[in-house]
Amino acid sequence: MKQVVIICRREINSFFDSLVAYILLIAFLLLTGYFTWIGGSGDVFFRKQADLVVFFQTALLTLLLFIPAITMKSLAEEKKSGTLELLLTKNVKDGQVVLGKFLAALVMVLIALLFTAVYYISVSRLGNFDHGATLCGYFGLLLLSSSYISIGIFASSITRNQIVAFLIAIFIGICFLFLFGILSNSTSGFLSDVFNTLDLTQHFSSVSKGVIDSKDVIYFLSITGLGLFLSEYVISKRK
């Protein structure tokens, strides 16, 4: 665990050293803020509802871009510059490296979500506000983010090129977010059920409405676990 923390800390420092963190945080807050407050159809004032449903819907898409941008360099860059060799020949297990990078990205997302507490506080003053449901939505965002992150790290583990890692992560994300839903609608029977289970939007929307079902939690944790497992497998199979 100590090694994981050391790697995680270095990773976070490097985010903040290289401006990446600041640019992404600002972009994330601008996008979600715009759609939550002044986006026209669907913003808080237009709907006259004191809730953060719009924010959660927007975050679902913004994080799809935001997270691959954080994770794209995690392993790809280290492979390219050779520092992965340095890291893996230290007293560290492959899994610890992957886990450290995962936690660092999760901390970044947490920081971003922490800033949106401003939305939370402001909206909660506007009217009848359901604290439970909103906190539930935040929990859903965290689950969603860990799935995105593990997908992003896996994408980063299979290439040495950051841009390729970014695109692969977005592609896999789009599959889960839209493609499986579409496929589920256009197929029938067993196949439709399979795609329906894989559809991320469906799992997220129930959590973001305040319903925590163990099925959804298991869904997100499975994606996270699988992504991390595959990343570790890929870097352990070095040639």
Add this chain to the structure above:
Amino acid sequence: MDITIQHLTKKYGGQTAVDNISFEVKTGEIVGFLGPNGAGKTTTMKMITNYLEMDQGTVMINGKDALDGSFKGNIGYLPEHNPLYEEMPVMDYLAFCAALQNVPKADIPAKVRDMIKVCGLNREKHKKISELSKGFRQRVGLAQAMIHDPEILILDEPTTGLDPNQIVEIRQLIKDLGKQKTVILSTHILPEVEATCDRILIIDQGRIVADGTAESLRKQAQGQQVLTVRIVGGPNPDIQETLKNIHSVHEVVMLNESEQRYELTSKENMTSNEAVFQVCVQRAWTLLEMIPSETKLEDIFRDLTLN
């Protein structure tokens, strides 16, 4: 810690990079890997450090299988091309490496200071690694390999990019460390192996083609003793004739007529130094020079690796 390597084999696709290598390195020994580019030196090192998987063979450290990576903390490794986290300041980077190698938290600042002193990084310690010149980066690479005081040091071309003074210092450092530790280093620079290593392994096309001290390799390659002598005080043909008649001399070649310099090749397993001196005393000639010509390591290397 002793390292025992047996039947180590690694293939890249159809090409065999390391072909059934076996050798042993004992504590207190400095072993130099020598070989042309692509001989398999780096691949062998990567397998010892547990970075690369091997296809066949075993790496044992202190008689225990090192395949599970349980010895990683005892190894200090300087990889080829010396990869570093460019965006980190030197001190932070060294502290990071020390922490990863399980140096107790309280000891880290002292260790970092030590390494900065030993590797001559004092003026650069607050700079980012990306701002350093090649030589200083190399020193940072050495510092990170040694920061946890490992029992085994594996250094892939440790002196590339260093200036001549620094090369001498680093060689001395490696020599001092090598007294208590197990050191494996690779290099292209032949005088370097001679200056630092107790033992030389010459590797070519994935195989060990020679194993021994610089001296034993020389003896092996040389076979016959060759002497260059300069004798004055007598007529040229007479001297040449007399030298030829010494029983241990196989051949005499005149190198320079006016200076009266000759090259003597002795018969196999015989030396002629004494006999030459005796002859000169008998005939009252003056022996001005007697230089045994050594086979250079370069020649041995070329003989073994060009075929």
